[in-house]
Amino acid sequence: MGVPSTALFTDQYELTMLQAALKAGTAERHSVFEVFTRRLPEGRRYGVVAGTGRVLDAVENLHFDEDVLDFLRERNIVDEETLDRLAGYRFSGDIWGYPEGEVYFPGSPIMRVEGSFAECVLLETVILSILNHDSAIAAAASRMSSAAGGRPLIEMGARRTHELAAVAAARAAYIGGFATTSDLAAGYRYGIPTVGTSAHAFTLLHDSERDAFRAQVDSLGRGTTLLVDTYDVAEAVRTAVEVAGPELGAVRIDSGDLLLVAHRVRQQLDELGATDTRIIVTSDLDEYAIASLAAAPVDAYGVGTQLVTGSGHPTGSMVYKLVARTGSADPHAPLVPVAKKSSGGKTSMGGRKWAARRPDADGVAEAEVVGTGPVPAELAGHQLLVELVKGGEVVGREPLDAVRDRHTAARAGLPLSATQLSRGEPVIPTEYVRGPSGN
Amino acid sequence: MGVPSTALFTDQYELTMLQAALKAGTAERHSVFEVFTRRLPEGRRYGVVAGTGRVLDAVENLHFDEDVLDFLRERNIVDEETLDRLAGYRFSGDIWGYPEGEVYFPGSPIMRVEGSFAECVLLETVILSILNHDSAIAAAASRMSSAAGGRPLIEMGARRTHELAAVAAARAAYIGGFATTSDLAAGYRYGIPTVGTSAHAFTLLHDSERDAFRAQVDSLGRGTTLLVDTYDVAEAVRTAVEVAGPELGAVRIDSGDLLLVAHRVRQQLDELGATDTRIIVTSDLDEYAIASLAAAPVDAYGVGTQLVTGSGHPTGSMVYKLVARTGSADPHAPLVPVAKKSSGGKTSMGGRKWAARRPDADGVAEAEVVGTGPVPAELAGHQLLVELVKGGEVVGREPLDAVRDRHTAARAGLPLSATQLSRGEPVIPTEYVRGPSGN
Known part of the structure; x- marks a missing residue:
């Protein structure tokens, strides 16, 4: 794609801060950065962690090749000492985080990155890019x-977002509960099941709708999905069953009043004996439109625009903040909690944090507890952070299906009102517990 | 990035439609596809064409490597005849389009792709992905x-969108008038000027704000930009000028009431003799916030989230539609205009189109004219489509600065109310002119 490694998915200030810290002798201070968000998107009741697996890939692949170093040198972005340091860069620290698919809330320490300032500071942008994008899509999904x-959802949004x-959106959608994707690259890269239907162009290419349906059925079999809204829907459904027989797999409706049309098409299919032929609806669906079709005879939903744009919230507001660091290069020196303190807002809680989700007597989550210092005994079994990278080695990689299952379970562990669609x-x-030393 | 070429930025149905058309003998019908949008995002007064250069790269790189073919075979996505066809795929048709940086309106034929159905059908998703994404960002920019x-804008949104x-967003922002980006990959890939400031983490890493400022100035020089809102802004500004002297390049304010704080900081800088020190503001800016700071002593704006999410409209609604095709494989056979006709909406005008922007007596644009058939003589000199790909060869590549200049000129040619920020x-x-045969 014209960008050789993840090294340059980096804001310039990360490299210039590294240069300044190297010169000042502070670059080796042991540092703890945390990823968190101060708020959920307006009205949302929970967030979904997605992108963790992609972060692990990015951290593993973050190295500065010769041509990247040449670019930085020619542009005079950093000095030779810094270039030397970058040439040998490999992340050798530790990363803990919420496991992918988990839910999160304001203040949840979604990811914690620990190592020298020099190695941690370079990860800010790439980690945030991935988590902010993927979590926004997964939350909508x-x-x-x-x-x-229980009806299956098909991810069809590739044409509405960067290629x-x-x-990544197909991957996040799968985590959030989608069944399949139309995006072949997502099938290739992540093994997500892919599906396809047909476009109006295919019908229009042929001399008649009947010719088009016959061409599709001849080649793809009776189990295919025929698109029935190019001309007249009722006529198309009749033609479709004539051509494919009652074994026709599915019809797709991509325009009009889907509720009304789905009922009519179902009745017509049943009358034609095509009682097993499924109805797939597409056309600017979002979660509200999907919910409004709950009583309609719809077998699957194809969702595009609103999914890949996060249904009104196309990005998360996660930040990557230094929360503690040593006062010297000695990694065993005591950690000093730090936090921005200006009066203009954006303040946060310093110190390295743990997190736990406290259940009530019935096992339903009742609070997200975030703290510094020792973990209270009653919460020890409910901690959320898991080890993802240990001494630079990725240890937290897992199959996408496990992530998808985790999300289903995590969501099911929340109070029922979590899945109300209305704003709330x-x-x-989130409750905060401050440890004695704040770290 | 784990995806070997642009071949798989494709929805599965494009390949299965190809298979069906090959079997039906319709795959070689000469076809004309057009990209257009039925509407602008709500309230927007014009759209901005961006991504054209990236489309040309994608079309040039669209070929099916062995491992991609293996994937399609193993997944049983298409049959062997289709795989053979894909193995030799190179786009050999023609592409015309609005030149990049131009403005567009509902119905504008932003891009026209012409060739056999077999070769054109595969380009739908990748072309729409690129144009819908990039144009959305450029419009916000x-x-x-x-x-x-005239104040410079810095693109700082990498952390809020997919890496x-x-x-691509930095590229689109540059087209839309941004001066620089913080994203090093955008500098590397597209030569966009890159800049950096500093983060709160750098201040917090050090034992005092003074230590941090000194470290930064020692390493990066007095021309650097110091971030002054980690603790107390007034104290930070005082310290900054003490450390760097009145030659300090700039200060950045990233929180609080920017209007108020900018005035105070300007006054303080002037009193300290740092009259040339610039003020850069960042913190969730959008076009409205920028406009509201017009009277504030601000020298540059850094914009992130709202830019890369299209300021409320993160994607375009462009579609890729078959508008005409021959009735046989003979490319010289007459073109038959085609269009979806169902009652459910989403109808459009068939036929291969031209477009012109008609000026009034003062040379200001007064209508977008889109038609089929011969171009009226009075519009011949105002046509908008240019040749981008000829017989499979890219002929429309151009430097990004030329694109950026074109956008400035195109916007300046619109009525003054184009740049009102309010909804309209x-x-x-857009006026439509139908030719005698509709093509």
Whole structure:
């Protein structure tokens, strides 16, 4: 794609801060950075962690090749000492985080990166890019899959987002509960099941709708999905069953009043004996439209634009903040908690944090507890952070299906109102526990 | 990035439609596809064409390697005849389009792709992904650069979007009038000027704000930009000028009431003799916030989230539609205009189109005219489509600065109300002219 490694998915200030810290002798101070968000998107009741697996890939692949170093040298972005340091760069620290697919709330320490300032400071942008994008899509997907009940959702949004964002979006949608994707690159890269239907162009290419349906059935079999809204829907359904027989796999409706049309098409299919032919609806669906079709005879939903744009919230507001560091290069020196303190807002809690989700007597989550210092004994079994990278080695990689299952379970562990589509507050509050030393 | 070529930025149905058309003998019908949008995002007065250069790269790189073919075979996505066809795939047709940086309106034929159905059908998703994403960002950037007057805008949104979408976003922002980007990958890939400031983490790493400022100035020089809102802004500004002297390049303010704080900081800097020290503001800016700071002593704006998410409209609604095709494989057979006709909406005008922007007596645009058939003589000199690909060869590549200049000129040719930020209708209407045969 014209960018050789993840090294340059980096804001310039990360490299210039490294240069200044190297010269000042502070670059080796042991540092703890945390990823968190101060708020959920307005009205949302929970967030969904997605992108963790992609972060692990990015951290593993973050190295500065010769041509990248040449670029930095020619542009005079950093000095030779810094270039030397970058040439040998490999992340050798530790990363803990919420496991992918988990839910999160304001203040949740979604990821914690620990190592020298020099190695941690370079990861800010790439980690945030991935988590902010993927979590936004997964959150929308999760709401849509709730709204769909058990009906399968097809991710069809590639054409509405950047071509590689589309691949990540298909992955995030799968985590959030989608069944399949139309994006072949997502099938290739992540093994997500792919599906396809047909476009109006295919019907229009042929001299008649009947010719088009016959061509599709001849080649792809009776199990195919025929698109029935190019001309007249009722006539198309009749033709479709004539051509494919009652074994026709599915019809797709991509325009009009889907609720009304789905009922009519179902009745017509049944009358024609095509009682097993499924109805797939597409056309600017979001979670509300999906919910409104709950009583309609719809078998699957194809979702595009609203999924890949996060259904109104196309990005997360996660930040990557230094929360503690030593006062010297000695990694065993005591950690000093740090935090921005200006009066203009954006303040946060310093210190390295743990997190736990406290269940009530019935096992339903009742609070997200975030703290510094020792973990209270009653929460020890409910901690959320897991080890992802240990001494530079990725230890937290896992199959996408495990992540998808985790999300289903995590969402099911929340109070029922989590999956209400209406706007509301985070479904559980975040409580803060400050340790004696703040770290 | 784990995806070997642009071949798989494709929805599965494109390949299965190809298979069906090959079997039906319709795959070689000469076909004309057009990219257009039925509407602008709500309230927007014009759109900005961006991504054209990236489309040309994608078309040039669209070929099916062995491992991609293996994937398609193993997944049983298409049959062997289709795989053979894909193995030799190179786009050999023609592409015309609005030149990149131009403005567009509902119905504008932004791009026209012509060749056999077999070769054109595969380009739908990748072309739409690129144009829908990049044009959305460029449109937001254009509004922001209008709002900023002559003050420079810095693109800082990489952390709020997919890591590769960020690179394309920086490119689109540059087209829309941004001056620089913080994203190093965008500098590497597209030669966009890169800049950096500093983060709160750098201040917090050090034992005092003074130590941090000294470290930064020692290493990066007095021309650097110091971040002054980690603790107390007034104290930070005082310290900054003490450390760097009045030659300090700039200070950055990233939180608080920017209007108020900018005035105070300017006054303080002037009193300290740092009259040339610039003030850069960042913190969730959009075009409205930028406009509201017009009277503030601000020298540059850094914009992130709202830019890379299209300021409320993260994607375009462009579609890729078959508008005409021959009735046989003979490319010289007459073109038959085609269009979807169902009652459910989404209809469009068939036939291969031209487009012109008609000026009034003062040379200001007064209508977008889109038609089929012969171009009226009075519009011949105002046509918009240019040749981009000829017989499979890219002929329309151009430097990014030329694209950026074109956008400035195109916007300046619109009625003044184009750059009003308030919601409104498209600033000029689209008129349709139907040729005698509709093609």
